[in-house]
Amino acid sequence: MTGVLPEADTISFARGIPSPDMFPVALLAESARRAVERDGRVALNYGPPGGYGPLREWLGDRHGVAPGRVLVLPGSLIGLNLVVEHLFRPGGRAIVEAPTYDRMLHSLSAIGADVVTVDRGGDGLDLDRLHGLATGEPRPKLLYLLPTFHNPTGTCLTIDERHDLVDLALEHELLVFEDDAYGLLRVDGDALPNVADLLRARGGDDLAVFSSSFSKSVAPGLRVGYLVVPESLGGPIEALATRTYVSPPLLPQAQLHDFLAAGNLDPHLEFLRTLLRPRRDTLLDVLAARMPPEATWTRPDGGYFLWLELPATIDAVELERRARDVGVRFVPGGGFFHGDRGRNTARLAFSYPSVDQVRVGAERLTALVREELDR
Numbered sequence: 001m002t003g004v005l006p007e008a009d010t011i012s013f014a015r016g017i018p019s020p021d022m023f024p025v026a027l028l029a030e031s032a033r034r035a036v037e038r039d040g041r042v043a044l045n046y047g048p049p050g051g052y053g054p055l056r057e058w059l060g061d062r063h064g065v066a067p068g069r070v071l072v073l074p075g076s077l078i079g080l081n082l083v084v085e086h087l088f089r090p091g092g093r094a095i096v097e098a099p100t101y102d103r104m105l106h107s108l109s110a111i112g113a114d115v116v117t118v119d120r121g122g123d124g125l126d127l128d129r130l131h132g133l134a135t136g137e138p139r140p141k142l143l144y145l146l147p148t149f150h151n152p153t154g155t156c157l158t159i160d161e162r163h164d165l166v167d168l169a170l171e172h173e174l175l176v177f178e179d180d181a182y183g184l185l186r187v188d189g190d191a192l193p194n195v196a197d198l199l200r201a202r203g204g205d206d207l208a209v210f211s212s213s214f215s216k217s218v219a220p221g222l223r224v225g226y227l228v229v230p231e232s233l234g235g236p237i238e239a240l241a242t243r244t245y246v247s248p249p250l251l252p253q254a255q256l257h258d259f260l261a262a263g264n265l266d267p268h269l270e271f272l273r274t275l276l277r278p279r280r281d282t283l284l285d286v287l288a289a290r291m292p293p294e295a296t297w298t299r300p301d302g303g304y305f306l307w308l309e310l311p312a313t314i315d316a317v318e319l320e321r322r323a324r325d326v327g328v329r330f331v332p333g334g335g336f337f338h339g340d341r342g343r344n345t346a347r348l349a350f351s352y353p354s355v356d357q358v359r360v361g362a363e364r365l366t367a368l369v370r371e372e373l374d375r
């Protein structure tokens with residue numbers, strides 16, 4: 001892979017990035033022009049650390065919170081890092097899922113946080129272990145969760161698990177960081193309530209941090225993500241943001257605000273579903289037809305990812321090396337675990353390749369798995 005985009009002759013299930021046909025190019029061009037014409041005097045200047053006022057209002061309305069509780073950031077990864085920096089610079093314990101988003105693991109380990117894990121497997125989240133960790137010493141400062149279209153597995157926590165998590169957070173006053181980068185990309189089934197919203201509805205406002213992004217649902221090049229934070233966190237995070245980058249770029253925020261305020265989001269999400277659904281279905285069909293029975297995989301109702309558990313004898317790092325030789329890329333699953341686990345797992349992103357590429361790539365991959373088993 002050169003830079004971010006896969007080489008032309010490679011079928012990539014590796015990066016969780018949109019394909020170029022997903023971008024609402026014409027609408028964003030209009031929004032850019034209107035944003036500059038209408039509000040260029042504000043949007044072309046430095047701005048407040050919390051971001052472009054009208055977008056904060058739009059998001060505040062959507063989440064039922066005051067605009068001051070919304071911090072619009074140059075991508076949601078920055079939000080993760082700012083929260084980690086604020087909470088863990090002096091040390092402390094973080095609970096994460098196993099597996100979980102690898103960049104959050106990097107961020108926690110770079111700052112020296114004491115990371116402990118709770119399994120997120122085929123049976124959902126290990127709530128018994130979570131209870132133990134929440135009551136144990138040292139007291140955790142944060143639970144980092146991806147309830148909806150989890151990166152890397154593509155799974156969702158059930159409504160019962162969400163309610164149990166809220167009970168647990170309230171009982172142990174545990175701060176929950178919900179990372180929802182993919183929640184809007186539902187292809188099947190009904191939307192589930194966010195854990196942060198459920199927490200807030202039960203009086204746990206101080207315990208809920210919600211993070212989301214327009215990278216997957218509109219365009220990552222805009223670099224617009226946001227946090228909804230408890231009142232107590234807003235000031236320190238804004239201070240860190242100012243120290244780090246003075247001001248977020250307001251122009252893409254104003255452009256995105258114009259796009260959203262014009263009512264473009266829902267039709268665009270509907271369009272994305274028409275691209276994501278056949279890619280996911282094709283991947284599932286090929287796996288069902290050609291994977292050996294020892295392998296298992298998730299069946300995501302949305303998002304970008306599917307998670308493979310290969311037969312126990314297969315090393316995914318080795319498999320990935322061989323896959324490159326046949327022009328296929330994916331991410332071995334070990335990097336999504338804290339510690340040495342997941343050797344026979346892999347994450348497949350179905351967002352980037354076309355339906356035909358998904359089919360050919362999955363056929364090559366399943367053939368390799370069969371070969372490995374026969375060796």
Ligand SMILES: Cc1ncc(COP(=O)(O)O)c(C=O)c1O
Pocket residue numbers: 016074075076077078101146151179181212213214215220224225
């Ligand atoms: C779970 C998760 N959180 C956060 C991000 C960061 O996205 P961005 O900084 O583009 O908003 C990503 C991107 O891949 C992600 O998968």
